[in-house]
Amino acid sequence: MKNIKLTVAYDGTNYHGFQEQRGTGLPTIQEVLETTLSKVAQSPIQIIGAGRTDAGVHAQGQVVNFRSDKWPVPTEKIHLALNTLLPEDIKIVRSEEVSLDFHARFSAKAKTYRYSIYHHRVMSPQHRLYCYHEPRLLTVQAMQEGCRYLLGTHDFKCFQAQGSPVKDTVRTILRAELVEEKPVIHLYLRGNGFLYNMVRIITGTLLNIGMGKIKPQEMEEIIASRKRTLAGTTVPPQGLCMMEVEY
Amino acid sequence: MKNIKLTVAYDGTNYHGFQEQRGTGLPTIQEVLETTLSKVAQSPIQIIGAGRTDAGVHAQGQVVNFRSDKWPVPTEKIHLALNTLLPEDIKIVRSEEVSLDFHARFSAKAKTYRYSIYHHRVMSPQHRLYCYHEPRLLTVQAMQEGCRYLLGTHDFKCFQAQGSPVKDTVRTILRAELVEEKPVIHLYLRGNGFLYNMVRIITGTLLNIGMGKIKPQEMEEIIASRKRTLAGTTVPPQGLCMMEVEY
Numbered sequence: 277m278k279n280i281k282l283t284v285a286y287d288g289t290n291y292h293g294f295q296e297q298r299g300t301g302l303p304t305i306q307e308v309l310e311t312t313l314s315k316v317a318q319s320p321i322q323i324i325g326a327g328r329t330d331a332g333v334h335a336q337g338q339v340v341n342f343r344s345d346k347w348p349v350p351t352e353k354i355h356l357a358l359n360t361l362l363p364e365d366i367k368i369v370r371s372e373e374v375s376l377d378f379h380a381r382f383s384a385k386a387k388t389y390r391y392s393i394y395h396h397r398v399m400s401p402q403h404r405l406y407c408y409h410e411p412r413l414l415t416v417q418a419m420q421e422g423c424r425y426l427l428g429t430h431d432f433k434c435f436q437a438q439g440s441p442v443k444d445t446v447r448t449i450l451r452a453e454l455v456e457e458k459p460v461i462h463l464y465l466r467g468n469g470f471l472y473n474m475v476r477i478i479t480g481t482l483l484n485i486g487m488g489k490i491k492p493q494e495m496e497e498i499i500a501s502r503k504r505t506l507a508g509t510t511v512p513p514q515g516l517c518m519m520e521v522e523y
Numbered sequence: 524m525k526n527i528k529l530t531v532a533y534d535g536t537n538y539h540g541f542q543e544q545r546g547t548g549l550p551t552i553q554e555v556l557e558t559t560l561s562k563v564a565q566s567p568i569q570i571i572g573a574g575r576t577d578a579g580v581h582a583q584g585q586v587v588n589f590r591s592d593k594w595p596v597p598t599e600k601i602h603l604a605l606n607t608l609l610p611e612d613i614k615i616v617r618s619e620e621v622s623l624d625f626h627a628r629f630s631a632k633a634k635t636y637r638y639s640i641y642h643h644r645v646m647s648p649q650h651r652l653y654c655y656h657e658p659r660l661l662t663v664q665a666m667q668e669g670c671r672y673l674l675g676t677h678d679f680k681c682f683q684a685q686g687s688p689v690k691d692t693v694r695t696i697l698r699a700e701l702v703e704e705k706p707v708i709h710l711y712l713r714g715n716g717f718l719y720n721m722v723r724i725i726t727g728t729l730l731n732i733g734m735g736k737i738k739p740q741e742m743e744e745i746i747a748s749r750k751r752t753l754a755g756t757t758v759p760p761q762g763l764c765m766m767e768v769e770y
Contacts, residue, residue, distance in 0.1 A: 287648035334649055355645060365648045398602060401534040401612045402581055402653055402764075517649075 277345045279378055283370040284338045289405050293331045312361050317344055326380045326521040332513035337520040341380040386522040388466040391479045392515045396459040408515035414486035421492035422485040423452040433502040437473035445471055473510050480508025524592045526625055530617040531585045536652050540578045559608050564591050573627045573768040579760035584767040588627040635713040635767040638726045643706040655762035661733035668739035669732040670699040680749040682725050683718035692718055720757050727755025
């Protein structure tokens with residue numbers, strides 16, 4: 277029996293997310309990967325993903341694993357074999373054999389997400405599928421200041437989509453940083469785990485700070501309140517990219 | 524009578540180039556712009572483009588102009604009015620009124636193109652529509668050296684697509700520079716004019732240098748030979764972007 281870990285990059289534009297959540301007919305990343313792996317293995321393969329990205333969300337470093345007792349391809353050649361079979365918008369970046377107890381989701385120690393904002397009067401057509409467009413004036417310095425209150429271990433219930441069944445909403449944020457590559461502003465968040473829609477709601481809250489609707493230090497009060505209604509809107513999915521999973 | 528200059532950005536993926544060259548049924552950038560402008564003007568508008576980009580080629584700074592004696596929108600609001608009507612993959616970046624003798628093509632003094640190479644073992648799904656994938660080893664230093672021979676006024680017949688009717692193949696290259704944003708390598712070319720497929724054939728030739736198939740100084744001999752067969756292949760369109768037109 278082998279346990280294989282794959283690092284996967286994808287353009288989420290044409291998929292209904294990593295794992296289908298409701299019956300929609302649109303393909304999912306998981307479906308395409310499982311179909312392709314099963315074809316290579318000539319037996320059904322089921323994968324475990326580190327995180328379930330939503331429709332339109334991208335990945336540069338999603339991690340999946342699968343077990344197989346008759347996997348026919350040498351580990352170092354898996355990415356070559358699979359990439360010729362996979363569509364252009366899903367590619368295997370790395371493949372490695374891991375110990376049998378490795379679990380892409382439960383073994384993860386930290387994840388890094390990036391949210392990208394195209395900050396310019398007119399949206400760039402080439403960025404439209406990978407950035408959120410914000411044409412209004414933003415004070416990046418204030419947003420950077422707001423980021424500081426995210427660091428550390430907090431109850432982040434205010435940043436969880438309403439209706440989520442998750443009860444333990446305490447998470448640790450290890451990095452919260454804005455990196456400007458004008459006219460794009462990237463928000464990097466690294467943490468031991470993320471609640472549903474957490475990165476997108478944090479971005480919406482930071483945009484409120486950037487536009488001067490709230491002060492940077494109000495971030496502290498919003499977190500303490502545990503009230504979703506005090507945080508910002510959930511910004512759209514296409515700006516979000518799963519960058520890395522650490523084990 | 525007004526003469527209006529528009530700076531246009533587009534994602535060329537879903538278009539058969541700026542101007543249709545053969546009957547294909549696919550839409551062109553020019554068609555979409557003229558249809559939208561004619562709708563706003565409530566009379567037929569014909570545009571002149573600075574350059575005819577091929578199918579799959581992008582633009583951040585294509586320039587077009589059109590004349591109209593009953594144009595109803597104040598110049599400073601044209602981009603707002605048009606961008607709400609245009610599809611997501613074509614946007615007006617800037618609009619200005621210019622003198623009646625301004626001609627987007629004939630008044631152009633210099634143009635800048637960028638060709639982007641994704642230099643990594645595995646292609647990134649998010650870059651697939653905007654970069655050419657080159658997984659082989661490249662010595663960027665040697666390519667940079669090869670660029671030096673492009674500078675100045677030369678007969679660039681070797682870099683013109685075979686069968687092109689253009690007879691005067693002398694052009695002046697003002698900038699030829701590689702800028703690395705790992706893993707992407709951008710080639711910037713600025714010149715007073717470009718022959719058909721010139722940027723894509725120069726890129727193919729520089730890749731031959733990067734892979735060690737030819738030496739940087741052979742660039743000089745290739746140019747002097749005026750032989751298309753000595754230059755590299757025409758790399759695919761999606762890596763090409765029209766960046767700027769100067770007047």
